[in-house]
């Protein structure tokens with residue numbers, strides 16, 4: 001048995017004022033007592049996903065809000081450019097795994113806190129908080145939490161299978177905080193249009209009619225590098241390798257000079273190649289704090305939670321906007337409504353793939369499609385495994401009819417944005433012109 | 436030629452993309468003072484130390500208590516009883532080796548009495564947890580010496596921030612979605628010549644579809660003005676112009692319009708392009724720009740000199756871009772002349788204002804911001820308090836966050852009366868509710884306001900018992916740090932002047948008190 005940590009007098013006075021006394025704005029189920037704090041300290045398990053700008057703040061904030069059973073996951077290692085905001089890291093930590101260093105720092109500073117820097121089975125947590133910069137990862141976690149939901153025979157959600165998710169995101173001086181109750185309130189996929197798809201410059205602009213410095217950098221990145229392989233045939237671009245950035249920068253300058261374009265510099269080159277999102281300590285502090293407050297409310301019921309989305313921007317004054325994001329009745333992740341794809345028989349498979357990537361409702365990244373054809377599972381297309389990609393590539397130019405797909409057929413789609421495949425029912429219109 | 440970035444620019448890369456090297460330089464040469472190393476106070480400092488503030492000084496006479504360690508990341512358990520200023524300074528300094536920091540274990544009252552010039556040595560003073568009387572005295576002194584003051588507070592689930600500065604000017608306000616400055620309503624000579632030389636009737640299909648929309652709108656506007664004399668003004672006229680542009684799309688032999696993205700862009704841009712070019716006036720630079728506007732500019736600001744991206748071939752896009760750049764350079768040269776004349780009459784050397792400052796000013800001429808806050812003295816004097824706004828907010832709805840401003844003022848009144856805050860943990864909350872209610876009534880009475888504050892809020896504030904929750908302190912620490920950075924860099928727009936954060940609903944408001 002580990003001896004319980006002795007708290008000193010007054011340690012939790014700030015929290016106790018709120019947790020041991022009720023008020024008119026508390027959740028109807030709130031019962032003020034000293035047991036609430038014990039629950040936060042000893043029982044409530046919180047999973048923090050991401051130990052970067054938001055993650056560092058979240059760990060600190062949660063630990064001071066009474067939470068002790070915290071796990072943190074992050075696959076990244078510490079880089080010099082993290083130190084302007086990720087305050088649990090020092091110069092000596094560069095190259096070390098973020099999760100381990102962050103956990104050790106918190107456990108050392110805050111007496112009794114037990115942050116573990118490795119993943120545990122997600123179903124063991126009471127609350128999940130996301131501080132990620134990747135939309136794909138966020139969507140995957142969302143899908144994971146939805147897959148844990150159980151329903152009784154009448155389709156009523158078993159509340160004990162529900163793990164709330166608090167999600168934060170920042171970009172420059174903008175940020176947002178949201179609370180998702182999977183299966184009850186809007187999930188990440190319900191509101192995909194809030195995350196605009198990444199904008200790429202059209203290939204013809206990059207190749208033929210560059211106008212901006214960014215076009216010149218993209219030309220070198222997308223077209224020149226694969227042609228010239230400046231660092232060897234198998235060497236791809238490493239955005240952290242200064243030699244690579246320098247090569248791209250110099251060639252982008254050449255191209256810019258050719259067209260009389262000004263403004264290509266090293267910083268911009270690195271920004272475009274690594275798709276760098278500006279980040280500053282203050283915005284991360286704000287968004288993580290709002291998330292931590294929501295976790296605290298969810299776990300203690302001391303106050304109603306955010307319903308359910310808050311946008312923040314402090315470039316011009318300080319601005320917040322709170323609204324209720326609504327569930328999408330046909331959400332591919334949380335609605336349990338079968339997803340339908342409507343095409344005609346002579347649609348090419350590549351158009352279907354394109355649709356899955358570009359339609360605002362799905363925004364898949366690299367969908368793999370499997371269908372049952374002649375009683376056999378047939379991979380129609382898959383880009384994530386190179387050998388399968390090569391074998392199935394010719395299918396892209398075939399029509400759905402040629403691939404033997406029929407009306408009413410199920411197509412199973414796997415994608416990095418979801419832990420569970422999405423089952424689509426194909427609605428095929430016959431080609432009325434006849435051919 | 437530039438080589439790989441130095442270590443510093445790598446460390447600060449993600450923020451340099453927001454405020455640039457010159458913003459960073461301003462930050463690195465700034466000295467700030469924090470009064471009281473509370474959780475809110477140290478969180479603010481953390482968020483300006485990480486991005487590399489020049490130096491900080493903590494003024495705090497308190498010893499570290501058990502409560503302090505319960506909510507403050509920059510105090511450790513074994514430091515109970517030690518100087519709070521010292522412990523916080525040491526732990527904060529670990530965050531960034533480029534930053535200098537020191538502390539003074541002294542009360543503000545003593546400093547004001549014995550070292551009256553002390554606070555004027557800083558570029559900005561940040562205050563947390565100061566009794567009303569001391570705060571008002573300090574604020575009056577800082578107001579006199581023109582030193583910006585930021586007051587910040589976390590109280591239960593409510594946050595408060597007050598900016599106190601006489602006057603603050605912003606050249607680079609970094610507006611989101613600014614309207615482009617294209618002068619199609621008053622084209623300058625080189626733009627006119629260029630557009631007139633573009634003969635769309637004789638273009639190949641490819642050239643036609645890669646003609647920048649700027650040229651297209653110009654041509655159709657000329658056409659419009661020939662027939663109507665004036666620019667299209669209302670919705671109907673603008674729609675008509677759009678229709679004319681749509682008619683200009685090339686058609687194939689079956690008379691079906693081709694796909695011409697540049698024409699679509701032109702139609703989309705008609706509305707924003709036709710917003711008339713306006714001017715706003717600002718001190719020596721502002722005066723110089725004013726001269727320009729009155730003379731060479733014929734009522735208009737210097738041309739900004741940039742165009743948005745649009746479908747076009749590289750050659751014509753760059754040509755157009757250069758036409759705008761050249762015009763901007765010409766305008767800047769004229770403004771520079773005025774600046775030098777003005778400096779001469781003021782008996783100041785010519786290099787008092789650098790060429791790059793003049794250039795930045797001209798480019799931002801339509802985004803300049805001037806902020807003048809009311810003083811704390813004006814706010815705290817019932818005769819000059821902004822009771823009209825308070826009454827209006829109370830009238831508005833039950834859910835207005837301004838009510839928390841009133842309650843924060845009421846708990847201060849409670850404190851000056853009873854030497855403690857209402858409902859402190861360990862005390863009876865119930866007994867303090869009527870007392871706080873009386874404070875609220877007195878306050879409203881002072882302001883001559885007849886509306887009342889709902890009892891629920893009074894109850895909730897007694898529940899808070901002046902507790903400082905870490906997550907609320909961390910939120911305010913982020914918001915306040917950003918305001919400090921804005922004031923120091925003269926970039927982005929600070930609040931004017933009071934910000935209230937409601938963590939119960941994650942909502943907030945800004946009001947002028």
Ligand SMILES: [Zn+2]
Pocket residue numbers: 186187188189190191328331332333334335
């Ligand atoms: Zn959903």
